[in-house]
Amino acid sequence: MTVAASPLSVPLSRRGFGRALAGAALLAGTTPLRAADRTALRFTLDWRFEGPAALFLSALDKGYFAAEGLDVTIEQGTGSRETVARVATGGFDAGFGDVTTLIRARDDNPASAPRAVMMVYDRAPFAIVGRRSRGITENPRSLEGKILGAPAADGAFAQWPAFRTLNRIDEAKIKFLNIGFPVREPMLASGEVDAAFGYAHSAYLTLKARGVPADDIVLLEMADHGLLAYGNAVMVSPKLLAANPEAVKALLRALTRGIRDAVAAPTEALQAVLSRNTAAKPELEAERLQMVIARNLLTPWVKANGLGGIDTVRWQGMLDQIADAAPLKDRAKAAEAFAAGYLPAEAERLF
Secondary structure, eight states, rough: OOOOOOOOOOOOHHHHHHHHHHHHHHHHHHHOOOOGGGGEEEEEEEEESGGGHHHHHHHTTTTTTHHTTTTEEEEOOOOTTTHHHHHTTOOOSSSEHHOOOOHHHHHHTTSSSEEEEOOOSSOEEEEEEGGGGGGGOOGGGGGSSSSEEOOTTTTGGGGHHHHHHHTTGGGGGOOEEEEHHHHHHHHHTTTSSEEEEIIIIIIIIHHHHHTTEEEEGGEEEEEGGGGOOOOOOEEEEEEHHHHHHHHHHHHHHHHHHHHEEEEEHHHHHHHHHHHTOEEEEEHHHHHHHHHHIEEEOOOHHHHHTTTTTOHHHHHHHHHHHHHSSSOOOOOOHHHHHBBBSOOOOOHHHHH
């Protein structure tokens, strides 16, 4: 599958534009608290300072956190699944990570597990990226008889049990290699593996950037093949939720403004990434950001209902698929991994 390029700007609706102007006026008339008087929060991303990080860095660079009385530090991550552990152990107050990993963590230890408070990737970016020249097609069963690169810490690989079951894939006919993130695309490009797990905007675009022709790349997005899972969400520690719920609400208000700004003007928002990652290739990161906005964030459901919430029917269906892959100890506690009560009003979350 070849992913068509998308325009590098997504216009706001008239209603959204009006809210943006009102928000700008409010910020202009607000005197932020001194840094010493703000609530300090440490926030971890899921990955490096690449295109999608602009969704979060925009709020920082525009002063939205400061306007909410927060002193937020945003740090790079090491993987969407690692975010859960980083927040659970208290190293970070909040972060951006894989909600399916969070559900498992909450099922195992509900007292220490974070809670998701804002869904950002309404459509999960979980994918398997393969080479057509290596026999991979748009049919998931073409993976049989092939060698798959499977980074153990990868969020997409964690979905394999459910994806395999949904698509009736015979796992016994597949060879898995546990490979690190840095060698995933090089091994795909060299033919050492036929396909690999990864987030679509990461593995697909990085492989293409290495010179593999787009018509030789097959992008098997799990959301297109029966997987109901949500993707990454903003999650916060139990300690922060208990001690300062107002700070959580303030964090989400600022993030919502920053994300809406990034969707409206991605080229401008990308500067927040490029200023921190001088080795980044602007065209590649622009495409990465736009791919996330178009395919994972600004879905039909989000356009109708606003950023951050969940469809409760779909949530239950996702839990069914997770439990089918490996039983949950306490489904009710696992289902409480998402708490919607900290989100801004719906009118503030519409595009």
